[in-house]
Amino acid sequence: MKLYGYWRSSCSYRVRIALAHKGLSVEHAAVHLVKDGGQQHAADFTQKNPMGQVPVLEIEGDGGPVRLGQSVAILEYLEEAHPEPALLPSDAVLRARARQLTEIVNAGIQPLQNLRVMQLLERQHGVDAKAWARGHILSGLLAFQAVAESVAGRYCVGDAVSFADCALVPQLYNARRFGIDVEAELPLLHRVDTACAALEAFQAAHPDRQPDAQPS
Structure with a gap:
C-alpha cells in the first residue's frame, strides 16, 4: 500500500x-x-x-x-x-454514534478550515481566515463534546479506539494551531486526546513524526 x-x-x-x-x-x-x-x-x-x-x-x-x-x-x-483490531464497536447504535462523531469533524468542521477555503476567504473576500476557522472549529468541537458525553469512556466511544478518535485527534491538533485552549474549553476531548496520545499508533501518526514534516 x-x-x-x-x-x-x-x-x-x-x-x-x-x-x-x-x-x-x-x-x-x-x-x-x-x-x-x-x-x-x-x-x-x-x-x-x-x-x-x-x-x-x-x-x-x-x-x-x-x-x-x-x-x-x-x-x-x-x-x-x-x-x-476493530475501529468500530460491535453494537449497532455505538457504531452509528462513532460514525456520527466522525462526520461532525469530517463534514461539519474540517471543510470550513480547509486550506483552499481559507485562501479563498482571504484573497477574494478580505476575511480574517484564522478567526473564521477558530470560531467554526470551536463551535464544532463543542457539539462533538456534547454528543460524546453520553458514550465516551477512555476514548470517544467507550474504552476502545474508533473512527471517532481517528477524526478527533487530528482536529484537536488543528484547534491548537488556531489558538484554541483545548484543555480549558474542551475538557472531555482533552482527556480523550491525552489517552490517545499514550498509544503507539497515535504517536507514529503524529505530523511531527512524518518524513515530510517541516519546522513549525
Missing part, C-alpha cells in the same frame, strides 16, 4: 492513525499542499484523484493499482479489508 498525503493534513493524519492502529505497513508519498502552487493540483496527482485532495490510498487490485480518495471512505475500506 502507498499513502499519498501531507504531514499536516488532518485528513491524512486520520488515515495514518488507522493504518498504524491496524499494524499495516504502508509507503508514504508526500504531496506538498503549498509548494509549487500546491502539488495536489499537478496533472500527475489529479490522475490519481480528480478532486486534487489528499489523502489517496493506493492498493493492489486484480487489474492493477486501485486508488481510494476521501479519508472516511478509506477508513471504511480498512475496517472491511482488515477488521482486526
